[in-house]
Amino acid sequence: MRKAGLGWMVLGALALIAAGCATYPDQATTRQIAEKMVSEDFTAPTPALLKRLEQDQSQRICSKIGDAKLAQEEAAEVVKLARASFQYPQSGKLVGDWKTGEKLAHDGAGDRIQFGRLEKRKENGGLCQNCHALAPGEINVGNVGPSLTGYGLQRGNSEAVAKLTYERIYNAWAYAPCSNMPRLGGTRHLTPEQIAHLVAFLIDPASPVNSKR
Amino acid sequence: MPVARSDIAVLAVVWLATWGAAPVLAQSADPLAVGRKMLAEDNPGELWIDRGKTLFYQQRGPKRASLEQCDFGVGPGRLDGATTQLPRYFPDTDKVQDLESRLVTCMVQLQGFNRDDIVKRAISPAGSNGSDVEALALYITSRSNGMKMNISLSHQKEYDMYKAGEYLFYRRSGQTDLACVQCHGEANKRIRLQDLIHMTDKKGVQEVVSTWPAYRGGHFVVRTMQWRLYDCFWQMRLPELTYASDVSIALTTYLHYQGNGAVIKVPGFKR
Numbered sequence: 010m011r012k013a014g015l016g017w018m019v020l021g022a023l024a025l026i027a028a029g030c031a032t033y034p035d036q037a038t039t040r041q042i043a044e045k046m047v048s049e050d051f052t053a054p055t056p057a058l059l060k061r062l063e064q065d066q067s068q069r070i071c072s073k074i075g076d077a078k079l080a081q082e083e084a085a086e087v088v089k090l091a092r093a094s095f096q097y098p099q100s101g102k103l104v105g106d107w108k109t110g111e112k113l114a115h116d117g118a119g120d121r122i123q124f125g126r127l128e129k130r131k132e133n134g135g136l137c138q139n140c141h142a143l144a145p146g147e148i149n150v151g152n153v154g155p156s157l158t159g160y161g162l163q164r165g166n167s168e169a170v171a172k173l174t175y176e177r178i179y180n181a182w183a184y185a186p187c188s189n190m191p192r193l194g195g196t197r198h199l200t201p202e203q204i205a206h207l208v209a210f211l212i213d214p215a216s217p218v219n220s221k222r
Numbered sequence: 223m224p225v226a227r228s229d230i231a232v233l234a235v236v237w238l239a240t241w242g243a244a245p246v247l248a249q250s251a252d253p254l255a256v257g258r259k260m261l262a263e264d265n266p267g268e269l270w271i272d273r274g275k276t277l278f279y280q281q282r283g284p285k286r287a288s289l290e291q292c293d294f295g296v297g298p299g300r301l302d303g304a305t306t307q308l309p310r311y312f313p314d315t316d317k318v319q320d321l322e323s324r325l326v327t328c329m330v331q332l333q334g335f336n337r338d339d340i341v342k343r344a345i346s347p348a349g350s351n352g353s354d355v356e357a358l359a360l361y362i363t364s365r366s367n368g369m370k371m372n373i374s375l376s377h378q379k380e381y382d383m384y385k386a387g388e389y390l391f392y393r394r395s396g397q398t399d400l401a402c403v404q405c406h407g408e409a410n411k412r413i414r415l416q417d418l419i420h421m422t423d424k425k426g427v428q429e430v431v432s433t434w435p436a437y438r439g440g441h442f443v444v445r446t447m448q449w450r451l452y453d454c455f456w457q458m459r460l461p462e463l464t465y466a467s468d469v470s471i472a473l474t475t476y477l478h479y480q481g482n483g484a485v486i487k488v489p490g491f492k493r
Contacts, residue, residue: 031375031376031377031378032378033381033384034382034385038382039385039388039389042382042385042386043385043390043393046386046390046467046469046472047390047393049467049468050463050464050468051455051460051462051463051464051469052461052462052464053461053462058461059461061396061397061459061461062395062396062460062461063395064393064395068394068395068399071394071399072393072394072401073392074388074389074392075388075392075422120397121456121457121459122456122460122461122462123456139414140413148415149414150414151411151412151413152410152411153404153405153408153412153413153418189404191397191399191400192399196396196399198397198398
């Protein structure tokens with residue numbers, strides 16, 4: 010009896026396979042299919058720009074699907090790569106000019122590709138305003154990231170704070186692996202000098218971010 | 223008959239006037255809510271539906287044919303409810319196609335248009351009269367208004383597309399380290415003042431799949447899902463997404479399947 014049931018199951022399974030029963034592909038197959046699409050379905054003015062689509066090791070780790078969790082070793086790897094990416098301004102000064110930083114923080118342009126052309130500017134915008142509240146009372150700010158209003162008031166402007174702030178902007182994944190925050194210095198979107206200006210914008214007591222209003 | 227340009231201009235002026243007044247009225251808890259409501263109630267995108275209908279039945283292209291024999295998956299010429307089941311697998315092309323890629327197939331095969339020409343013009347310049355594909359996509363989708371999204375996965379290529387779309391939704395790349403989920407994975411988020419739809423949530427994704435094509439206020443034209451995806455990749459600093467490409471169809475398949483059950487109501491209205 011039991012044996013007969015098993016026989017039917019095997020037969021049924023064979024029939025399904027023969028009929029080519031469609032189902033979800035496994036992870037490796039999915040990756041292969043999707044990566045092929047990525048390699049074929051975009052255009053750019055130069056082949057070098059197409060390389061933007063290629064993932065680096067950290068991006069691969071940080072692309073977990075759904076609720077899949079980051080393993081401890083993976084997080085450690087991302088942190089290690091992030092720490093190795095740090096570069097500092099030639100001058101050694103991690104705190105630049107807050108006024109330049111203010112402009113940068115509100116600049117969301119640079120390096121986009123449209124109609125077969127690369128958006129050419131002297132430097133890229135810092136993108137901060139897109140996701141973070143900045144000076145008190147500023148309305149046109151996003152909330153994908155935490156509010157930075159009063160950043161310096163809460164933390165002061167010591168050397169340690171400056172260094173931590175610099176590194177968090179340069180490569181946030183050194184402190185929060187795979188967070189939503191782009192690795193602005195690590196991916197070369199911003200230069201070390203630009204990041205130093207953003208640090209000033211956040212921690213300088215004279216910056217509007219720290220205005221007590 | 224094509225809609226007169228002056229009509230659009232008049233509507234645009236009326237619409238701009240209401241927009242300008244919105245912040246004065248909006249003093250409640252959500253200062254943007256009143257403005258949003260006013261925008262949704264008087265949608266200039268309606269004008270595109272008639273234009274799309276005219277284009278659909280007109281004999282056009284080198285073959286002087288209408289699109290009446292186009293099969294969007296429920297039989298040649300049948301439009302009612304067709305987009306509730308798109309993207310889907312089509313045996314004749316052996317591909318999973320979304321509405322827009324299927325439309326391109328028909329314009330090439332039935333009407334004899336050149337594929338590259340259609341694709342080049344598919345996304346119209348802001349402030350223009352819009353493209354044929356934009357108007358057609360809106361008309362065809364409007365024939366599913368009031369009906370529920372009902373994507374099914376049965377062909378192997380549909381399963382493959384869905385899973386590829388899911389993979390791409392979470393795939394981070396480029397100098398901004400972004401995938402879709404970085405901006406669309408949480409509730410009540412904004413980029414500057416623009417609301418971001420929470421797409422890993424059933425309600426949120428249902429809003430996405432039921433409101434495109436939509437009138438895009440800032441561009442004064444009707445935009446489609448293909449445009450929405452293209453524009454996201456642009457903002458992410460990635461190369462240009464090819465119109466009607468598999469990447470776009472994979473993401474659309476993923477989102478549409480997640481959004482099953484949503485009642486289609488187009489044109490949507492976007493800022």
